[in-house]
Amino acid sequence: MRGGTAGLVGTGFPQAAPLVHHVRADGSAVLLFDDAEPVLDAVRAAPGGDFAVMLELADHAPVDLREPVRGLLWITGWLWVPDPESARRNALQVAEVRPDGNLLRLGHGATLVRLHPGSAVLSDAEGTAALAPVDLAAARPDPFCRYEQPWLAHLEQAHPEVLAALARHLPPALRDTRGAQIRPLGVDRCGIRLRIECTGVDHDVRIAWPGSATTVEELRVQMGLLVTCPALAD
Structure with missing residues (x-):
C-alpha cells in the first residue's frame, strides 16, 4: 500500500484515525493517537496489555477520482502501549522515513501504540488475498512506487x-x-x-x-x- 489513510475498526468504539501511522514491511505498525481517543483506555485496560484490533489501510489513487480508494489492506493484530523510552525511540525511527510534525506531540497530548500483526487481507478490483506476516515481510516495494x-x-x-x-x-x-x-x-x-x-x-x-x-x-x-x-x- 502506498500511503493512504488508516483507521482502527472492530474495537467497539467509533473508527479511530491515528494522527500518524507507519506500517513496517512485516505488517507491524506504529500509531500515534490523540490522548482523548477512547480506544487508548481499552488498550491500557486489556488483559496482558494486548488489545485485539483491526487496522484498515486505504490505498488512494494518485489522481483525483470520484471514488478515490483503489485498494484496502486489513491487518488484524494486537495493540499495546510501549514504555516512554521505547515510544520515543519508535517515534524517531518513524520520523527518519516519514517526517510528520504530529510526532512532536508525543507525550504532549498524544500517545504512541504498537501493533503486532497476526494476519492480513488485501483487497482490490483484481481480487482478495489472505496474507501472513511472513508474506508481508517478503514483499518488496514496486520499482515505480515513488514516481x-x-x-x-x-x-x-x-x-x-x-x-x-x-x-x-x-x-x-x-x-x-x-x-x-x-x-x-x-x-x-x-x-x-x-x-x-x-x-x-x-x-x-x-x-x-x-x-x-x-x-x-x-x-x-x-x-x-x-x-x-x-x-x-x-
Missing part, C-alpha cells in the same frame, strides 16, 4: 491522446460504452491500471505490459508498445 503520482498526474493532464490509445486494449464491453471516461489509476512493474468511469458505475482494468518493466527506460518502452501497437487481444 507513480507525478507520472499519472502528468499523463492525465498533458497526454489525453495516450489514454485514448490505451482504450483499444480494454474489453469490448467497456471500449464501446458511450460516455465512459478513462482515468489513470496505477502503474507498476506488471502493467498500467485504468479506471473506467461510466454512468453510475466504475470499472478497474489492468493492461499488462507486453514485456518486462523494472527500470524507467523499460517502462517507457512497454508503454510505447501499448500505445502504438494494435490491441493484443479482443
